[in-house]
Amino acid sequence: MAYQAEGADTIDSMLDLMRRLPPTRIEENVFALTQLVPDSADEFLGSVDQPLKTKMDKATGREYLTCDYNRDGDSYRSPWSNEYDPPLEDGTVPSTKLRKLEIQANDAFDSYREMYYEGGVSSVFLWDLDDGGFAGVVLLKKILKPQSASAPSGSWDSIHVFETAERGRHAHYKLTSTVMLQMVAGKSSVEGESKKVGEWTKTAEDNVDLSGSMTRQAEADAPISDQSSHIVNVGRMIEDMEIKMRNLLQEVYFGKTRDIVFDLRSVESLEKQRRQRDLQKELVGMMNRNKAS
Template structure:
């Protein structure tokens, strides 16, 4: 396979890496070829990370709440580790951020039951601002006699740009991504020390125009777009990843005398690349 650029080659390589190892492999590539640093950091999705504030409350750590080596909590509006003169939001965006975190906490309970959700706002330029919704669902649980471990990282970043001041008309550009990394032990399908894994990533973009005269109206529009994107991702996961895993496990179960690694690889390959 030939690539038009080193950046394209790097992204294609990382597309085949287990999500939990993507960040390490990305920095390996950057170490080998520093010229691709900016491109990979901007375009490659990695699983979300969490930090805790002084009260032990978890919050998402990402580029949108980072200043140097410190990260700002949306709850306390402080940086951890403490940072003197850290970047702060204009009052209007901070008010929107507080409102958004309260609203999306309900969304978290409805769609994920539990997890960590943080919403951040930031300035883009005089005519635009950004809102990012970040959710990490830790899936550590024991069900049906199988040990389930892993996580689901959901990132929704929306740029809101004023396109007609007289009509208060805005363009909302939402870029969404989901990273699934789940493994579980199924003694019925081989050795307990060899867990079954399901992992991968998906991304999507959606653009919408709407009128808004207040923070609430902005958040309603963004919330509707995020919810719609989440529904699409759930359906994709169900159709692509879950259905493929069911096919493979069903094939293994139908071979009570065992299945060779080569035979399983051939069967799994038949269900790759939807």
């Protein structure tokens, strides 16, 4: 039964609920919420980030990524052929001038993808704005498939949405970047069996799941000489942003997880760690006494 929501806080409540639900079940939760509040479905789908899907361009035989930014109804536009699948006669497409820039941007970020991801899929989509500028989205996805039942698996999804406003020989850029990361590891090597160590039984379903998303924003001004300058400027911003977000994930989030694990179970004996701390205190005390004398 559909729920008739009232007030302007409906979307905020739906997004707030999504932040508290498991990130590995985004698609299920999004579908459930759109069925619960169908009147807000379109606005909600445009506000929440979901893992990117891959489709095959039938005209060129190349893969591309799908999201809300290249969707028109139930069809998705390919950046390679500029055609919708399923076919759509009156689908939204960029202007001729912007389409040429879109082709160049896809070639540029395809090289970026190969350099930083060594695989995966990339797609760039541009669209015209009413004020004369343009906006776009750069999509990147890499999937790590497990080589065996006990091998780790994961996926990385990058969604970079930007707006461009030209101001003479300069342009102002607004960038919103979202990274969705999923890592799963630790399944039993023998499917259907269990291993017992002490009182802890590890089954084939046991795993460690580290998943979540992160969003950051940035603005910058940069000079332009022609249309291709936008690709260079946006590319530099996205490159810097991805490096910062990757380092943040590695140092803060995974670093914190590692610290918690090490506090729970040390790889060295506690006696050895105690002797090291005592030695450090003794050295510090000797240094302080020398300074005092």
